[in-house]
Amino acid sequence: MSVHATTQSFKANATRAMADGQLTGNLKAVRQNFIDKRAKAVQYLPEFEALREIGKEIKNHTLAHLDLYIEAYAAKVEESGGHVHFAVDAAEARAIALEICQKAGAKTVTKGKSMITEEVGLNAHFSANGITPIETDLGEYIIQLRGEAPSHIIAPAVHLNKGQIEADFRRVHTHLDPARNLDEKTALLTEARGVLRERFLAADVGITGANFLVAETGTSIIVTNEGNGDLTQILPKVHIVMASIEKLVPTLEDVSQILRLLARSATGQEMSVYTTLSTGPKRASDADGPEDYHVILLDNGRSSMLGGEFQDMLRCIRCAACMNHCPVYHQIGGHAYGWIYPGPMGSVLTPSLIGVDEAGHLPNASTFCGRCESVCPMKIPLPNMMRHWREREFERNLNPALARYGLGFWAFFAKNPRLYGLATRAAMKGLALLSRGRGRFSSLPGLGAWTKGRDFAAPEGETFQAAWKKRASQNGGRA
Amino acid sequence: METPMIEMRTKKPRIGLFATCLVDAMRPSIGFAAAKLLEDAGCIVEVPLQTCCGQPGFNSGDRQTAKDLALQMITAFEPYDYIVVPSGSCGGMIKKHYPELFAGDPNLAPRAHAVSAKTYELVSFLTDILGVTAVSAQHEGSVTYHDSCAGLRELGIKDQPRKLLASVEGLSLTEMENPDVCCGFGGTFAVKYGEISDKIVTEKAATIEKSAAHTLLAGDLGCLLNMAGKLSRQGSPIKVRHVAEILAGMADGPAIGEAAPRVEDQKATGASS
Numbered sequence: 001m002s003v004h005a006t007t008q009s010f011k012a013n014a015t016r017a018m019a020d021g022q023l024t025g026n027l028k029a030v031r032q033n034f035i036d037k038r039a040k041a042v043q044y045l046p047e048f049e050a051l052r053e054i055g056k057e058i059k060n061h062t063l064a065h066l067d068l069y070i071e072a073y074a075a076k077v078e079e080s081g082g083h084v085h086f087a088v089d090a091a092e093a094r095a096i097a098l099e100i101c102q103k104a105g106a107k108t109v110t111k112g113k114s115m116i117t118e119e120v121g122l123n124a125h126f127s128a129n130g131i132t133p134i135e136t137d138l139g140e141y142i143i144q145l146r147g148e149a150p151s152h153i154i155a156p157a158v159h160l161n162k163g164q165i166e167a168d169f170r171r172v173h174t175h176l177d178p179a180r181n182l183d184e185k186t187a188l189l190t191e192a193r194g195v196l197r198e199r200f201l202a203a204d205v206g207i208t209g210a211n212f213l214v215a216e217t218g219t220s221i222i223v224t225n226e227g228n229g230d231l232t233q234i235l236p237k238v239h240i241v242m243a244s245i246e247k248l249v250p251t252l253e254d255v256s257q258i259l260r261l262l263a264r265s266a267t268g269q270e271m272s273v274y275t276t277l278s279t280g281p282k283r284a285s286d287a288d289g290p291e292d293y294h295v296i297l298l299d300n301g302r303s304s305m306l307g308g309e310f311q312d313m314l315r316c317i318r319c320a321a322c323m324n325h326c327p328v329y330h331q332i333g334g335h336a337y338g339w340i341y342p343g344p345m346g347s348v349l350t351p352s353l354i355g356v357d358e359a360g361h362l363p364n365a366s367t368f369c370g371r372c373e374s375v376c377p378m379k380i381p382l383p384n385m386m387r388h389w390r391e392r393e394f395e396r397n398l399n400p401a402l403a404r405y406g407l408g409f410w411a412f413f414a415k416n417p418r419l420y421g422l423a424t425r426a427a428m429k430g431l432a433l434l435s436r437g438r439g440r441f442s443s444l445p446g447l448g449a450w451t452k453g454r455d456f457a458a459p460e461g462e463t464f465q466a467a468w469k470k471r472a473s474q475n476g477g478r479a
Numbered sequence: 480m481e482t483p484m485i486e487m488r489t490k491k492p493r494i495g496l497f498a499t500c501l502v503d504a505m506r507p508s509i510g511f512a513a514a515k516l517l518e519d520a521g522c523i524v525e526v527p528l529q530t531c532c533g534q535p536g537f538n539s540g541d542r543q544t545a546k547d548l549a550l551q552m553i554t555a556f557e558p559y560d561y562i563v564v565p566s567g568s569c570g571g572m573i574k575k576h577y578p579e580l581f582a583g584d585p586n587l588a589p590r591a592h593a594v595s596a597k598t599y600e601l602v603s604f605l606t607d608i609l610g611v612t613a614v615s616a617q618h619e620g621s622v623t624y625h626d627s628c629a630g631l632r633e634l635g636i637k638d639q640p641r642k643l644l645a646s647v648e649g650l651s652l653t654e655m656e657n658p659d660v661c662c663g664f665g666g667t668f669a670v671k672y673g674e675i676s677d678k679i680v681t682e683k684a685a686t687i688e689k690s691a692a693h694t695l696l697a698g699d700l701g702c703l704l705n706m707a708g709k710l711s712r713q714g715s716p717i718k719v720r721h722v723a724e725i726l727a728g729m730a731d732g733p734a735i736g737e738a739a740p741r742v743e744d745q746k747a748t749g750a751s752s
Contacts, residue, residue, distance in 0.1 A: 367665025
């Protein structure tokens with residue numbers, strides 16, 4: 001495992017989150033900021049549905065030949081003067097990154113926004129080894145000040161409000177005038193820019209993730225809105241790209257297709273503000289750029305997803321549309337999921353990466369409403385794959401004994417229709433009597449989880465099948 | 480009904496009505512409303528011995544139980560011209576997931592596909608297959624319609640119920656905000672993650688209240704029980720019914736979770752206490 005997971009205490013995490021009025025208030029931003037914008041962007045692009053199909057096919061093709069594309073990509077990176085390192089797991093990725101930084105004599109490292117470096121726990125490893133990592137994406141910078149993990153994969157600080165951020169800035173930026181006015185959002189932004197500007201100039205190494213790795217050219221691509229990614233990878237002497245193997249795409253043409261889906265699905269933009277392509281270190285004719293260019297290609301469990309029932313998950317381009325549209329995410333936010341990737345994509349990916357024993361709650365904590373799949377630009381069948389995880393858990397007896405017992409009890413009757421008819425008829429009569437004409441129960445033994453916040457309607461009394469038979473016999477055999 | 484397409488045929492289609500286990504146990508009125516709508520549209524309705532489509536097992540990861548129950552369903556219902564279900568969720572289970580459950584099985588896959596192909600959710604069957612464009616029902620007042628997730632996203636049911644509701648005399652449809660957002664039911668989710676489910680349905684109830692409609696309708700009893708439970712807990716006067724009850728003109732009995740009429744009235748409505 002890479003970063004400490006609290007997935008096992010998902011329920012307690014969720015309870016805590018839902019009791020936090022400030023958090024639940026802040027989370028409304030997820031719905032306000034993303035859903036309508038995405039819908040509009042999609043509406044303005046008539047070929048959006050066709051593009052989803054194309055995107056899916058590009059990724060399926062790439063995954064089917066991933067070994068070849070990784071080789072081709074690595075050869076191109078080396079050809080352009082860069083270096084490719086293969087990391088089997090998080091520990092290897094951390095060690096390789098640290099070694100590159102130590103060789104460069106690095107004291108501070110700037111970072112572009114990267115979920116992969118979160119996954120491998122890079123910042124903690126650097127700090128423990130005397131290197132200061134500095135997050136330069138505004139959201140990542142804020143949560144770094146707070147010692148938190150991102151709560152959303154494209155808006156890491158979406159769980160916070162302006163007041164909280166202002167308090168953090170005042171707490172940490174003690175070199176600035178305590179009487180300064182930070183009422184406006186732009187004042188916070190300007191302050192962060194000022195602080196980060198010095199960090200960009202001082203950094204010895206810049207680390208970014210990648211949205212795509214292009215096999216045809218050996219290019220890594222990042223998609224950003226703040227420009228921090230460019231300063232991170234161009235100013236320092238060394239640029240490290242850390243990316244997982246499923247970021248491979250065959251050609252630039254393929255990327256251009258998927259890019260049309262990405263920003264629209266993520267933020268509702270047609271394109272993000274910056275789409276930055278990097279191919280190798282600075283050439284003699286280049287005005288800027290790093291002298292050393294390294295790519296750390298991380299597996300960390302992904303190759304074992306190839307060829308199996310979770311392979312489709314590797315099509316994910318991390319747009320976050322699934323969590324933006326998830327009714328469960330809306331209520332509990334990202335931290336409750338207990339690991340790096342929240343929401344529906346996390347509920348499929350996390351068990352693949354850290355084990356279903358650890359993350360068993362996540363694929364169960366879904367209503368299967370299917371809204372995630374309906375907005376996924378890569379058409380990943382998220383509910384189906386959560387169901388596959390439930391099947392794995394069932395096969396291995398990982399689900400709670402009470403649930404198994406209940407399921408077995410129900411299955412026994414359901415498989416014996418006549419017995420089932422008698423049993424339900426008796427039970428519904430009993431329940432209806434018990435309701436004493438009130439039409440509902442405010443509590444029922446065994447249904448506390450339901451009746452704590454909701455009434456439970458009383459049955460009408462007769463079962464449909466029995467009533468239908470009665471009607472048929474009254475009508476002389478015909479219903 | 481306005482000239483159902485079925486009249487052009489010589490033979491009345493024989494329907495196997497799958498009431499669903501929830502309707503069978505909790506609210507037979509919906510089964511009778513479904514039967515009336517189908518009979519009015521010129522169908523012969525039969526109710527073969529039935530239990531459950533297997534979805535609770537399927538969604539709990541118990542694939543074997545799901546397959547056993549699916550096979551039981553297939554065997555009971557394959558003789559019919561059509562299988563009609565007053566639920567998008569159970570309808571979706573049969574239509575979308577049965578073929579997947581038996582994929583690769585040389586004997587059962589064709590049977591699963593055949594049953595899948597002739598299985599329909601009630602309202603979409605009336606409109607899309609029978610060509611029903613109007614019903615002869617009356618209901619005074621405003622209703623709001625919740626799009627249950629499986630019906631909406633697995634079966635594409637969105638306009639069909641609204642189209643038929645528009646033909647109900649006296650009825651006006653007042654849309655709630657985001658009618659396509661999940662109510663938080665999710666089958667066993669509602670109990671396994673009761674607290675999250677409750678938070679979701681609390682928000683849903685707020686949008687329902689905000690619509691100012693006096694009746695909430697949907698096509699799935701599971702979602703209806705969830706929303707009715709929340710509304711009544713909050714003391715809301717909004718009545719909750721399955722859309723079929725209104726379309727069939729059979730909305731005289733108590734709404735979901737509503738108290739039964741007093742003893743002397745009970746025989747008339749068929750409700751027990």
